[in-house]
Amino acid sequence: MIRLDQLDFGVLAEIDHIDTDELPLKLIEMGCLPGNDIRLIQKAPFDDPLYLQIDTSHLAIRKETAQHIFVRLKS
Amino acid sequence: MAKLLNVALLGNPNTGKTSVFNRLTGLTQKVGNYPGITVEKKEGRSRLDPTTYARILDLPGTYSLNASSMDESVVVELLLNKKDKDFPDVAVVVTDVENLKRNLLLFTQVKDLNIPTILVINMADQMKRKGITLDIPLMETQLNTRIVLTSTREKMGIDSLRKAILNYRALSTEPAMDVTTIDPEYFESLQRIFPNESLYKLWLVITQDVNFSKLDRQRVSDATAFKTQPESDLKRLQQKETIKRYQLINGVLKQAYKVDLSVAVDLRSRFDRVLMHKFWGYLIFFFILMLIFQSIYDWSSIPQDFIDGTFASLSDLAKQQLPTGTFTSLLAEGIIPGLGGILIFIPQIALLFFFLSLLEESGYMSRVVFLMDRGLRKFGLSGKSVIPLISGTACAIPAVMATRNIENWRERLITILVTPFTTCSARLPVYAILISLVIPNQGFYQGMTLMGLYLLGFIMALVSSWILSKILKFNSKSYFVVEMPNYKLPLLKNVLITVLEKTKTFVVEAGKIIMAISILLWIMASYGPGKNFSYAAEIVQQEQPQLNNEQLETKINAYKLEHSYIGILGKSLEPAIAPLGFDWKIGIALISSFAAREVFVGTLATIYHVESDSEETIKNRMASEVRQDGSPLFNLATGISLMLFYAFAMQCMSTLAIVKKETNGWKWPMIQLFSMTLLAYLAAFTSYQILS
Numbered sequence: 001m002i003r004l005d006q007l008d009f010g011v012l013a014e015i016d017h018i019d020t021d022e023l024p025l026k027l028i029e030m031g032c033l034p035g036n037d038i039r040l041i042q043k044a045p046f047d048d049p050l051y052l053q054i055d056t057s058h059l060a061i062r063k064e065t066a067q068h069i070f071v072r073l074k075s
Numbered sequence: 076m077a078k079l080l081n082v083a084l085l086g087n088p089n090t091g092k093t094s095v096f097n098r099l100t101g102l103t104q105k106v107g108n109y110p111g112i113t114v115e116k117k118e119g120r121s122r123l124d125p126t127t128y129a130r131i132l133d134l135p136g137t138y139s140l141n142a143s144s145m146d147e148s149v150v151v152e153l154l155l156n157k158k159d160k161d162f163p164d165v166a167v168v169v170t171d172v173e174n175l176k177r178n179l180l181l182f183t184q185v186k187d188l189n190i191p192t193i194l195v196i197n198m199a200d201q202m203k204r205k206g207i208t209l210d211i212p213l214m215e216t217q218l219n220t221r222i223v224l225t226s227t228r229e230k231m232g233i234d235s236l237r238k239a240i241l242n243y244r245a246l247s248t249e250p251a252m253d254v255t256t257i258d259p260e261y262f263e264s265l266q267r268i269f270p271n272e273s274l275y276k277l278w279l280v281i282t283q284d285v286n287f288s289k290l291d292r293q294r295v296s297d298a299t300a301f302k303t304q305p306e307s308d309l310k311r312l313q314q315k316e317t318i319k320r321y322q323l324i325n326g327v328l329k330q331a332y333k334v335d336l337s338v339a340v341d342l343r344s345r346f347d348r349v350l351m352h353k354f355w356g357y358l359i360f361f362f363i364l365m366l367i368f369q370s371i372y373d374w375s376s377i378p379q380d381f382i383d384g385t386f387a388s389l390s391d392l393a394k395q396q397l398p399t400g401t402f403t404s405l406l407a408e409g410i411i412p413g414l415g416g417i418l419i420f421i422p423q424i425a426l427l428f429f430f431l432s433l434l435e436e437s438g439y440m441s442r443v444v445f446l447m448d449r450g451l452r453k454f455g456l457s458g459k460s461v462i463p464l465i466s467g468t469a470c471a472i473p474a475v476m477a478t479r480n481i482e483n484w485r486e487r488l489i490t491i492l493v494t495p496f497t498t499c500s501a502r503l504p505v506y507a508i509l510i511s512l513v514i515p516n517q518g519f520y521q522g523m524t525l526m527g528l529y530l531l532g533f534i535m536a537l538v539s540s541w542i543l544s545k546i547l548k549f550n551s552k553s554y555f556v557v558e559m560p561n562y563k564l565p566l567l568k569n570v571l572i573t574v575l576e577k578t579k580t581f582v583v584e585a586g587k588i589i590m591a592i593s594i595l596l597w598i599m600a601s602y603g604p605g606k607n608f609s610y611a612a613e614i615v616q617q618e619q620p621q622l623n624n625e626q627l628e629t630k631i632n633a634y635k636l637e638h639s640y641i642g643i644l645g646k647s648l649e650p651a652i653a654p655l656g657f658d659w660k661i662g663i664a665l666i667s668s669f670a671a672r673e674v675f676v677g678t679l680a681t682i683y684h685v686e687s688d689s690e691e692t693i694k695n696r697m698a699s700e701v702r703q704d705g706s707p708l709f710n711l712a713t714g715i716s717l718m719l720f721y722a723f724a725m726q727c728m729s730t731l732a733i734v735k736k737e738t739n740g741w742k743w744p745m746i747q748l749f750s751m752t753l754l755a756y757l758a759a760f761t762s763y764q765i766l767s
């Protein structure tokens with residue numbers, strides 16, 4: 001299991017758990033929930049923000065937020 | 076008499092909700108504000124059958140009913156308040172076929188409020204290309220609702236939607252989910268205390284900081300007992316609610332929604348690879364900005380010259396055709412030039428909004444937000460500050476309003492405070508006339524000066540954000556969640572409606588002020604206290620009897636102005652502004668510019684008594700203005716000093732008013748007014764002292 005900001009490009013992973021207190025509800029409502037698939041599509045310069053596909057949503061979050069999301073690689 | 080149904084249009088951002096609204100209502104829309112707040116209220120009418128009309132309210136886009144912004148609170152408040160005159164007879168939730176799962180979250184929440192709810196699945200034309208198949212009858216049964224497939228691009232489904240709205244009584248008002256399953260113990264104790272209330276409504280009241288002034292006070296204060304629960308517990312429950320809802324939705328979609336990925340054509344990743352590239356992405360963005368600014372100046376000059384000319388001849392016509400007198404003078408020298416001064420901005424504003432809405436509609440703006448976030452954060456701003464900063468080049472008013480989607484209060488406040496530094500279109504006429512007066516018309520000097528002033532505005536915005544970010548310390552968590560919508564070809568109808576709407580707002584809002592100032596100025600320049608004003612003609616004639624008629628008239632006018640109310644005001648200001656290279660006439664223009672910058676040129680025209688029928692244009696008149704020692708007043712030093720003053724000073728009542736609304740008080744607009752004006756004074760002072 002790794003922190004989301006350490007995930008490589010294009011690799012399919014699954015959200016393992018999230019730190020609820022640190023994440024905005026809006027992100028959770030957009031699909032950032034344990035069990036959902038997650039993929040890193042792109043990073044901006046200096047690796048921040050991150051462009052992600054979570055389930056069917058495409059969204060961008062900052063690195064500091066990504067550090068509260070933990071994922072498991074899917075083979 | 077025709078029957079009227081209240082319809083609320085809801086949906087996540089980027090679902091094409093506004094396109095559906097535009098298709099339903101066409102040009103019958105009205106844009107206003109919700110009382111007391113600056114959230115835009117859009118409504119329009121749609122004819123359902125010969126005797127029934129729908130009054131359609133386009134509510135702000137929201138991801139869920141758990142409101143986290145002012146825009147979203149408006150939605151929750153309306154849906155909770157049955158006594159509101161806008162309370163919907165039927166709710167229409169618009170979803171995007173590609174993001175159906177996420178979009179259905181809001182649908183299930185709205186349905187839980189026991190309001191008859193229609194589900195619109197929009198962008199249905201995309202289904203084939205994306206390999207999506209839907210079992211509509213199955214979904215209708217499982218979600219217990221009526222589903223309408225629409226495509227605003229293909230103009231499909233709008234008539235079916237009208238029919239569905241008309242038959243709203245046939246819709247079930249059963250909730251989509253049993254909320255007690257979120258936490259049985261908690262909700263059962265809630266039900267014991269409020270046996271007659273809908274649990275989901277209570278839950279919304281308890282978990283949100285929305286303004287419930289319109290609701291039953293007693294009920295709210297009773298419910299707040301439940302608020303004593305730690306916030307993190309409530310949030311955990313909200314998260315559980317979200318999980319439960321997704322379970323429900325997944326259950327429905329598992330059978331009814333199929334995607335064949337081998338068919339799907341993925342334009343997104345192809346575009347993203349170029350537009351969000353670490354190097355090309357920025358270059359393309361810069362190039363697009365250049366293109367926009369260039370076209371705004373090129374394309375607007377022709378209609379602007381036309382408007383300018385038309386109003387000059389109208390003014391002449393009024394003077395020639397109407398009997399001489401106070402009214403004619405007011406009309407020809409106050410009202411007509413004032414009106415012209417408003418309309419002249421239309422081409423630029425319309426073009427700017429045209430381009431901005433193209434960027435927004437196409438989905439490109441979110442990519443810019445992504446690209447710029449890291450860089451702007453260094454200055455205490457957010458990637459989302461890009462939109463206000465760019466919009467600020469049209470007008471600070473919509474720009475300040477555009478800060479609303481910045482979730483972090485500190486980043487939002489800083490953006491609001493620095494946005495007025497960006498060169499708005501009202502500064503343009505001031506710069507244009509001063510540049511043509513004091514900068515030599517050779518090579519690229521004039522164009523470079525204008526470009527330099529724009530850059531200066533942006534740089535000052537960044538520098539002051541950096542300073543503010545060092546001073547302002549709030550303990551607010553920095554949330555940044557940006558949806559990256561699919562790329563779409565903008566719908567011309569949507570773009571044109573936006574342009575029309577924004578331009579109309581500008582003309583009406585700014586126009587009122589400009590008009591009032593023009594008339595006030597005319598009055599203050601046409602009247603004065605004491606004998607010096609009343610007997611101006613006699614005094615001048617006595618002092619300088621050798622003058623011929625024409626010279627005499629000019630002298631009398633100048634003498635009158637000097638002793639009019641406005642002249643006295645300007646003179647009293649002179650000691651303070653003399654070190655900046657300004658005389659009392661410029662002082663008058665400065666004072667009136669605090670209402671709105673764009674009145675600068677018009678004010679000078681009034682002060683110098685430039686009559687449009689004379690050979691002299693306002694520019695020539697300014698060029699011939701001399702100081703007491705005979706040197707020209709508008710030399711390089713004064714010109715630069717004046718331009719710097721306009722670049723930095725907070726001279727716009729309307730912006731101050733909007734900042735007051737957005738920050739809930741006079742504190743921030745006053746800080747803005749004083750610090751920006753002080754900066755302007757210092758910059759003008761320094762530059763004049765060095766250059767002269």
